[in-house]
Amino acid sequence: MKNASTLLNWLPGSPLRRVTCFIVFVLSIAAQAVSGQSSVSQDSLYIREHYTKMERMVPMRDGVRLFTSIYVPKDISAGKKYPILLNRTPYSVAPYGEELYKLTIGPSMHFARDGYIIVYQDVRGKYMSEGDFEAYRPFIPNKKSKTDIDESSDTFDTIDWLTKNIEYHNGKVGSWGISAPGYYATMTAVDAHPALKVASPQAPVTDWFMGDDRHHNGAFFLMGTFAFLSSYGAPRPAPTPKGTPAFSAYGTPDSYEFYKKLGPLKNVNEKIFKNQNRIWNQMMENETYNDFWKARTPVPHLKNIKPAVMVVGGWFDQEDLYGPLKTYQGIENNKPKSPNLLVMGPWIHGGWARGTGESLGDIRFGARTSEFYQKEIELPYFNHFLKDQPDPALPKAYIFETGSNQWKKYDQWPPKNTVEKKLYFHPDGTLSFTPTMTTMQAGAKPAFHEYTSDPDKPVPYTSEIRIIRGSDFMYEDQRFAATRPDVLVYESAPLEQDVTISGNVFADLFISSTGTDADFVVKLIDVYPGDAPNDSPVNPNMKMGGFQLLVRGEVMRSKFRNSFSKPEPLVPGKIEHVKFDMQDAAHCFRKGHKIMVQVQSSWFPLVDRNPQQFVNIYKASEKDFKKANHRIYLSGSSSSYVGVRVLE
Structure with a gap:
């Protein structure tokens, strides 16, 4: 009882x-x-039979105590010693109580069966831990007193306590985490405890303004942020095992309808949060990339990293594709002496830790990619550094190439043998690596395509009726958007040979507008041939001929085109240069397929509506939202294109 x-x-x-x-x-x-x-019930039974659970309040240097749940193998009485695996989380170490066990433990159950001391900790200010919570607490490089604390120091103190108070460990510690726990795993490697030998940030939150979760290139990701912060940002007056339920009073299954009726962003506080959600308020008070945001990214501090690192991400991650790429590169830029491995697979957020990884939606990958990663990459990597097992001889970058559905091994990322090429938009709606051949007479205006963007009728981000964001839009058929008059479409001829891209994708646009601000959404798409087999793993009636697979999509708020810290209005009618990062990709456009680019100015309600006026959007009123005509220029020195790195 x-x-x-x-x-x-x-x-x-x-x-x-x-x-x-x-x-x-x-x-x-x-x-x-x-x-x-049920494999879950089998795993749960295994944990109960082979592990003893302990709960402790671990003291930090400033006196705050953090709730820590520790699973220790029962056969320690035989004199065996095990490494420690640490996961720090703001999402609860539940269930609470030494008699209640998790159903699975570790990065995968392979670790539990291989023998590890596995530790979970509620971070400062969350659930049963003491102290005040700060979302992505700024790192303090030069700490001068015991009150100078951050996630790096909390980790150091935790590892120090564990190695001194938990018996039968072998003196070696590893860390891992997915999403926000991935960020905490990153911070374990900054000013790391000497016992920490390997860290694995997986889909780590790295910059909430530039490309993770809450914003992309300054554009606010409304749908996921509202739903997430309705729980995550709720006040917690005292330690408790209970979380705050997320907002559920939508009154409709259709997110498009709900967020349209909700209106401007300021209505969220006025109608729902009532100024009680601290993290939401922080978002609304920091519209630009100011010191508040800059202090919260770990990238500038990824220097002198001593533990081995394995950064993991998914090409279809709806939340944190930016994080693993920028974390890996941030470490790499500082020439670490310890190994720094990047693993990118065909997964959604955290997909490598659950499921088989054989498919996503209508797309097949031809293998059980998640299981391959767990058995052939993750476990051998940890075992090498924590159990002195043989070096698995993994490459610098272990990359799954979608389209061809192959794992590729590279000695750097992006690969050496790539060249930057430009996919130019042409006046006739075609797309090619050849620039527009237009004879420009003196004083002649460049060619352009024009469309009207109406904030009252924004382009939906998905064809589905759903209230929670989901992940399907990351690999969804884009034919639903291609037919709208406010979406420009550029398409190549059928490819005469495979075209494989590996590395950064970026949009380089020349635009003008009748407004003073605008969003530009660019989508890179793989168009299947008309005779593609109907082999959808989830829908046998799905017609795959002409399927438009989203390979990469990204948004840019154009007032940040010159600086994310100092926004500037567009000058109506003036040609402006808008260039932005679309993140990396590894994809093979197969022979017979076509490459497509779609350009639009809304992606609702994934991204909040831009009023298309130069205002603080977080404080905008309904009257600020206006229609605007946008032009994309296509010729001469104003030729718009998408840049890719092509493997040769």
Whole structure:
């Protein structure tokens, strides 16, 4: 009864909902146990039989104590010693209570079965840990007193306590985490404890303004941020095992409808948060890339990294594609003496840690990519540095190339044998690596395409009716958008040979507008041939002929075109240069396929609406939102294109 009571208190929602969830949980576990077919129940049973769970309050240098859950192998009595694996999280180490065990532990169950001391910790100010929470607390390079604390010092103090108070460890520690815990894994490697031998930031949050989660190139990612912060940013007056339920009173299954009715961003606080959500308020108070944002990225501090590092990410990560690429490059730029490995696979956010990785939506990858990563890359890498097992001889970059569906090994990223090429937009709607051949007479105006962007009728980010963002839009068929009059489409001829891109993708646009601000969304797309087989793993009725697979899509808020810290208005009618990072890709456009680029000025409600007037969008009123005509220029010195690195 004590165990049941503890679990009931931990479950979210009302008392009735908690009881219902508990009954469903018990019945499902019972059914799984009877059938003997659930790997989760088998893993759970293995953990209970082979691990002892302990809970401790670990003191930090300033006296704050952090709640820490420790799983220790039971066969330590035989004199065996194990390395320690640490995961620091703001998402709860639940379940709470030494009698209640997680269903799985470690980066994968391979670690639990191989033998590790596995540790989870609620970070400062979250759930059962003491102190005040700060989302991505600024790092303090030169600490002068015990009150100078950050995530690096909290990690150092945690590892120091573990190595002095937990028996039967071998003196070596590793860290890992996905998403926000990935950020905390990054910070374990900054001013690292000597016992830390390997760190694995996986989809690590790295910069909430430039490209992770909350903003991309200054454009606010509305849908995911609102839903996430409605829980994550809620106040927590005292340590508690309970989280705050996320907002659920949408009143409709259609996010497009909900966010349109909600109106300008300022209405979120006025109508829903009532000024009680501190992190939301921080977003609204820091519209530009100022010191607030700059202090919260770890990239400038990725110097003198001593542990080995394995950075992991997914090409279809809807939240943190930016983070792993910039974390890896940030370490690499400082020429680390320890190994620095990048692994990128065909996964959504955290997909390498769950599922088989055989497919996403209608797209097949031809292999169980997640299982391959867990068994052939992740476990051997950790075992080498923490258990002195043989060097797995992994490459510098282990990259899954979509399209061809092959794992590629490179001694650097991007690969050496790539050349930068430009996919030019042409006046006839074609796309090619050849610049527009236009005879420009003196004083003649360059060619352009024009469309009207109406904030009251924004382009949807997905064809689905859904209230939560999801991940499908990252690999969704883009035919739904290609037919809109406010979406420009440029398409190549069928390819006569494979074209493989490996490395950075960027948009280089020449634009003008009748407004004083505008967003530009650019999508790089693989168009399947008309006779492509109907082999969707989820929908046998899906017609794959002409399928438009999104390879990379990104948005740029044009007032930041010259500086993310000092926005500038567009001058109506003036040709402006807007160039922006679309992140990396590794994709093979197969022979017979076509390459497409779509350009639009809204991506709603994934991205908030731009009023198309030079205002502080976080404080804008409905009257500030106006239609605007945008031009994309196509010839001469104003030729727009998408830049890619082509493998040769």
